[in-house]
Amino acid sequence: MPSDSNKSLFYSRYQPYDRRKRTERGMNVTLTTEESELCNFLTLLTQYMKENCPELPLVELRIAGGWVRDKLLGYECNDLDIAINSMTGCEFGEHVYNFLRLKGYAAENIHKIESNPQKSKHLETATTKIFGREVDFVNLRSEEYVEDSRIPSKVTFGTPEQDAYRRDLTINALFYNIHTRQVEDPTKKGITDLKEGLIRTPLEPYETFKDDPLRVLRCIRFASRFDFSIDETILIAVKDEQIKKAISAKVSRERIGIEVDKMIKGPHPALSIKLIHELGIYYVIFAPPQDYHGTLDDPKTAACLAKILEWLLLTSNENHLHVNLSSRTPEDIRTLYLASFLAPHKNIEILSKKKNYTSFHHVVKESLKLKSLDGLLIRDIGTQWQNAFILALICELLPKYPDVESGILKEPYNIIDKYNELVDFIIELNLQNCFNDKPIINGVIIGEIQKSVIEWQLENPGGSKRQCEDSNVDKYKNEILTWYTGLNPDSLSGNSRKPEIPPGCRHEDKIQCEIYQTILNQCNGKRQLDQDDFMKIT
Known part of the structure; x- marks a missing residue:
């Protein structure tokens, strides 16, 4: 089992979502004291603006997106996005600043985020702190796309309905009206999909993914994060060759890497890679180099290795995995999952004039644009002997995957015992830290x-x-x-x-x-x- 220092972090990461409890509890938002104070303040501000600034259009405020979803699921969320119906986030931020000072509260400067079409920021937004809590202000919007880019060609002020339908998922298209204190579901699907544990797009998925193919990865990430099912129409759309080409053509490798890293750090990374494999986009995401020598393995290998790794870490108290192997830090776990995700590349070499080298570093650095250090960790994981042992163990358990999946564990346990004995032998010889020894002659x-x-x-x-x-x-x-x-x-x-x-x-x-x-x-x-x-x- 994980050591005490890592135990709570380990279990919070792998705590499963209980759909039965969610359905029984119902879909209600319960505000904390701080959230209630914030909503009261913003309500007073809009009333003040209506009475003292008659030249301004009527302002309606809604909390948008992930905060509403998480509150309905019973989880706290610190990301507060306030959607405004009739002005930009920067314009409203100035009113917030002035009203805080008027009421004698501490007022922090408004941080203006300029429009940047290349980063999908077409309208100015703003961020500040209210009562010590960070809040983002953004206007409701409507978007239009062109054929060769996932970046909207035109963004204008929109209605709550238009804003909801431009979002990636129905469960992310919910609003909490600050004035009525009610949840709003413009697509009429978001609350139902939360109850049923379903990932679905507000609009027809093929057109949604053609406009912004990054949403394919977001579907996978949220499905694995909440252990939700993916709607059949999404499965059909993603398998279309045009959508696969759109991912490669429209989505930057940096954005792909960010989504993959979030999957690995999420509660169910094994489910993420399973979905990537089943949707047929493994080599779209983990793209090999153009020139290589060797044979790429079946992506199913990555899914099976990740599932075995998950089984080992989650049931270490039951399968008697040695404490020196099961006590992994979050960064160790991330490295192990990343290595298992890249396993289909293990027989691939990149040809070079000086020497041939494996494609792990290329995939991490070029296909995912992650830190170069990640590639070095995968390539040189032997310096972390416990991680190397776990990787060797899951590779040896790979032929026994059907036994692990069906619960026939006699032979897998025998393999685990062999590794446990080797760890005991290393400890007996006091070699567990020998990689830190300095050469006697320098x-x-x-x-x-x-x-x-x-x-x-x-x-x-x-x-x-x-x-x-x-x-x-x-x-x-x-x-x-x-x-x-x-x-x-x-x-x-x-x-x-x-x-x-x-x-x-x-x-x-x-x-x-x-x-x-x-x-x-x-x-x-x-x-x-x-x-x-x-x-x-x-």
Whole structure:
């Protein structure tokens, strides 16, 4: 099981959503004290504007999107987006600032977010803090798209209905009216889909995805986040080749990487990769390099490995996975899932003039645009031996996936026991942190010896390898004795005297024993190591 320090984080991440409780509780929004104070303040502000600024159009405020969805599901949400019907977020933000000062409250500056069509921000928005809580202001809007871009070509002020129908999912198209304190469902589908656990688009999915193909990934992410089913019409639309081409053509690799990373960090990453595989878009998302050598594996491999990993981590107390393997940090878990997601690329090499290398780094850096460090972690995961063990374990369990899925666990448990025994052996030998050990002889010393070898070769063109070794051992014997034993070389006088190894000096490695033998040969009459020497060395 996870260690105490990571336990709550681990379980909060993997806590399943209970649909039965959600349906029994009903779809109601219960405001916290802070949220109620905020809504009261905004209601007073709109009344003040109506009475004192008659030249302004009537202002209606609604909390939009994810906050409404999460509150209906019974979860708290800190992201507050206030949708305004008749002015921009920046314009309304100025009224908020002035009204806070008028009422004697602390007023923070309004942070204006300029319009930026290249980043899908066509209208100015604003953010500030009210009573210490961050709030974003944005106007209701209507959008139009062109053929070759997911960025709207035209954005105008819209009605609540127009704003709702432009959104990605029905469950994200809900509003909470601050004035009536009621949930509004303009699509007439959002509340029903929340109750039934269904992912559905407000408009026909093919046209929705043609306009903005990123919404395909958002469907997958929200389905896995809430463990919801995906509507059949979405499944059909995503499998269309035109939609797959639209994902590659219209969506930046940075945006794809952001969505994939959110899936991995979400509560059900194994479900995410399963859906990506079943929808036939694995190699659209995890695109291989153009020029490569080898064979790409079936994407089902990634889905099966992720499911086995999930099973190991969720049931570690039942399947007796060693505590040194099950106690993974959130970043470890992220790395393991990312590695399992990329498994179908394991036999692919990128051809280079200098050397061939695996495509993991390419997929992370180019196809997903994640941090380069992620690619290095996948490529060099052996430095994290527990993670490497878990990856090796899930790969060995892969042929037993049907047994894991059906609950026939005798053979999988035998494989797990084998890895547990190996971990116990590593701990018994105190090797769990050996990768942090520093070399006894550093690079500077080795460089000096190599330089001496070259000098000897130049001075003795016909000399043999053994003569070179003898010359340099004789030249450096005092330094070598100091490096390896910590002894004062002057204390080694006479052939009959052998050096004492100080307590705690470790010479486990066979090569070290051979070097020590050479030292004794040179310093003590070329005698062989006896049992006492080996006891002290090992």
